[in-house]
Amino acid sequence: xxxxxxxxxxxxxxxxxxxILKYIGIYNPIYNVFENLGLEYLLRIIIILVEIAIxxxxxxxxxxxxxxxxxxxxxxxxARYGPMVxxxxxxxxPVMDGVxxxxxxxxxxxxxxxxxFTLAPFLVFIPAxxxxxxxxxGESLIISDLKVGLLYIIAISAMSPIAILIAGWASNNKxxxxxxxxxxxxxxxYTIPLALSAIAVVLFTGSLSTVDIVTxxxxxxxxxxPKWFIFLQPLGFILFLIASIAEMGRIPFDFQESESExxxxxxxxxxxxxxxxxxxxEYAHLFSVSAIVVTLFLGGWSVPFLNxxxxxxxxxxxxxxxxxxxYAVIFFAMWLRDTVPRMRIDQLLNLGWKIMxxxxxxxxxxxxxxxxxxxx
Amino acid sequence: MESDELLINMGPVHPSTHGVLRFKLRMDGEIxxxxxxxLGHLHRGTEKIGEMKTYIQFIPYTDRLDYIAAFPNNYAxxxxxxxxxxxxxxxxxxxxxxxxxxxxxIVNHLVAIGSLLMDLGAATMIMWGFRERENALQLFEMLCxxxxxxxxxxxxxxxxxxxxxxxxxxxxxxxDMEKRIEDYEQLINGNEIFHMRMKNIGxxxxxxxVNYGWTGPTLRGSGVDYDLRKYxxxxxxxxxDFKVCVRKEGDxxxxxxxxxxxxxxxxxxxxxxxxxxxxxxVISSAEYGIAPMTGTPxxxxxxxxxxxxxxxxxxxxxxxxxxxxxxxxxxxxxTTKPYRVKIRSPSFCNLTAIPGLVKGLKIPDLIAAFGTxxxxxxxxxx
Numbered sequence: 211x212x213x214x215x216x217x218x219x220x221x222x223x224x225x226x227x228x229x230i231l232k233y234i235g236i237y238n239p240i241y242n243v244f245e246n247l248g249l250e251y252l253l254r255i256i257i258i259l260v261e262i263a264i265x266x267x268x269x270x271x272x273x274x275x276x277x278x279x280x281x282x283x284x285x286x287x288x289a290r291y292g293p294m295v296x297x298x299x300x301x302x303x304p305v306m307d308g309v310x311x312x313x314x315x316x317x318x319x320x321x322x323x324x325x326x327f328t329l330a331p332f333l334v335f336i337p338a339x340x341x342x343x344x345x346x347x348g349e350s351l352i353i354s355d356l357k358v359g360l361l362y363i364i365a366i367s368a369m370s371p372i373a374i375l376i377a378g379w380a381s382n383n384k385x386x387x388x389x390x391x392x393x394x395x396x397x398x399x400y401t402i403p404l405a406l407s408a409i410a411v412v413l414f415t416g417s418l419s420t421v422d423i424v425t426x427x428x429x430x431x432x433x434x435x436p437k438w439f440i441f442l443q444p445l446g447f448i449l450f451l452i453a454s455i456a457e458m459g460r461i462p463f464d465f466q467e468s469e470s471e472x473x474x475x476x477x478x479x480x481x482x483x484x485x486x487x488x489x490x491x492e493y494a495h496l497f498s499v500s501a502i503v504v505t506l507f508l509g510g511w512s513v514p515f516l517n518x519x520x521x522x523x524x525x526x527x528x529x530x531x532x533x534x535x536x537y538a539v540i541f542f543a544m545w546l547r548d549t550v551p552r553m554r555i556d557q558l559l560n561l562g563w564k565i566m567x568x569x570x571x572x573x574x575x576x577x578x579x580x581x582x583x584x585x586x
Numbered sequence: 587m588e589s590d591e592l593l594i595n596m597g598p599v600h601p602s603t604h605g606v607l608r609f610k611l612r613m614d615g616e617i618x619x620x621x622x623x624x625l626g627h628l629h630r631g632t633e634k635i636g637e638m639k640t641y642i643q644f645i646p647y648t649d650r651l652d653y654i655a656a657f658p659n660n661y662a663x664x665x666x667x668x669x670x671x672x673x674x675x676x677x678x679x680x681x682x683x684x685x686x687x688x689x690x691x692i693v694n695h696l697v698a699i700g701s702l703l704m705d706l707g708a709a710t711m712i713m714w715g716f717r718e719r720e721n722a723l724q725l726f727e728m729l730c731x732x733x734x735x736x737x738x739x740x741x742x743x744x745x746x747x748x749x750x751x752x753x754x755x756x757x758x759x760x761x762d763m764e765k766r767i768e769d770y771e772q773l774i775n776g777n778e779i780f781h782m783r784m785k786n787i788g789x790x791x792x793x794x795x796v797n798y799g800w801t802g803p804t805l806r807g808s809g810v811d812y813d814l815r816k817y818x819x820x821x822x823x824x825x826x827d828f829k830v831c832v833r834k835e836g837d838x839x840x841x842x843x844x845x846x847x848x849x850x851x852x853x854x855x856x857x858x859x860x861x862x863x864x865x866x867x868v869i870s871s872a873e874y875g876i877a878p879m880t881g882t883p884x885x886x887x888x889x890x891x892x893x894x895x896x897x898x899x900x901x902x903x904x905x906x907x908x909x910x911x912x913x914x915x916x917x918x919x920x921t922t923k924p925y926r927v928k929i930r931s932p933s934f935c936n937l938t939a940i941p942g943l944v945k946g947l948k949i950p951d952l953i954a955a956f957g958t959x960x961x962x963x964x965x966x967x968x
Binding site for chain 2: 290388551554
């Protein structure tokens, strides 16, 4: 596979699929067919498309599950049952939601900017999916291990405020515009501490590749403490977690929506499938940001006892480990939502600029100093 | 920095205006330059209806004023009529009335705190509050068959005696409620974000609060020790031991804390009422009307008089409803219908302070301040 300059040569999902096909014994016949036609590159493209399709199906199923899980967690905290009618324990509720949303009329307000109004949901949805490309779901379970993986993730997440601003502006609604302005102010002020605390981790690994970050965290100190960066960077972890929750736009930082103030924030005017796109993007974002927290600070897919398993089982075990950790972070975010009220927008900006950014800078400085001092 | 003004119509269909209130906001970015509440979306002409209906027929209409806690409305009107006609009420009936009113106060404050927290973005409290409210509503249902609009208190007493099995259930509720209030305090009171949102927001000093005509928990949050149950005692309140909850700060947080404390005081009152509940009739046997069918003087207990003629005169009678001073001014001209009914509703008077309260604040602060004033639009518009 052509990896180019920016990719590492660590096994990724492409090679895993090829390995599985070889194991079943159908890779070589297929390859021969394509080779005879002189179309080997076409086979590569097909396999890459297959792995992307698997990823997208996985994300969509996850998002559906998350909407159900959110309702159930909220219901548990609030002494209710949550969805119970559709399917066992209401598991099919997301399907019913989808059916309902598809059946809705696709309304565009008369004074909205039609073209931009239609474009915005896609601009929100696509970055939410693109973030998953350099995320390691398990050992060699990665679409593409970019050498600049972390930078890519931060850059792609920074696209969403633009799309939100477009959505808010195009709706031609005052609440939408205010929601959009808030979302942009919030995203700008929280991307900085997010990036700064991520850089502190990069100082340890010396690499922006997500796989490198995870492999650095495998192994233990004194045989029992896993080498996760949360122990080396406790302050960085807290800052990153807070900034991530702000990035996700969830209570206590859900200013883009602020339902009790701005009705529904920037997607007040959206209905039907366009609304569903925002909804899906929100939950895809929830999953991806939690996955990034896990990758950076909680050891990603690595656990101390991973070596005891046979090598062929490692991808599956590591996937399970990764999902367990990610869902723990997601549960924390949902739990937080039920416990605390929303902050005020100026308080949020104060917290971001006056407290979190200085703390992140100090954290970065101290980390860099200790690392440099330790080298000599 | 000056920027273009933005005119926002917040409501009448908006998640946190508690009904159909409309705020006309002139905004400078996120800052409110001017806030004008626009009332009247729920106007039903209740006062005029009062002139068209007989005294007894009007009682159900009072249920629809403050529908969150309707017992005090019933009582306030009935108290005015009783004062007008000079009807004696049996002691047990008074105890039952106070019991229902204090339960209503708890229900009202649960809804007030719950919806305040929901407007701030913490949806858990309203679900917890409604869980306890459900128990209280079931008690009401046992008492009179209705959950929100009761028509239970009538001149001379109450409609029915307490049913069997009511008292054990009430005791259970009281015991449960004590623990629940601790839960609420654990969930909310210490929350740093909640403090940030509530403290020094919507501050009003005692003088302004009095001048605006504020009453009830909103006024007591500004440090004015004013509670009609103590200041102008009615019913059996002089015999009961309770204290008036006052906070000095005058901000949204103080008003919230006053409501929390009042729930505890109401529980204290309810426990005394349960202990001392006397045995007697629940409706007066005084003759004060003429039964239309027989033409002979009738007693309330034997016949429900449709035609009931208090002597000419006028009376203003007020009580401490959960939201503040609820007064009924009733004028009788000696006929079967009141000549005039004027309602002084706490929600309306408390709401008038909003424009001054939120000037220069932001939309989230407007919601926090408005939530702590705790209005019900049925009570505002009448």
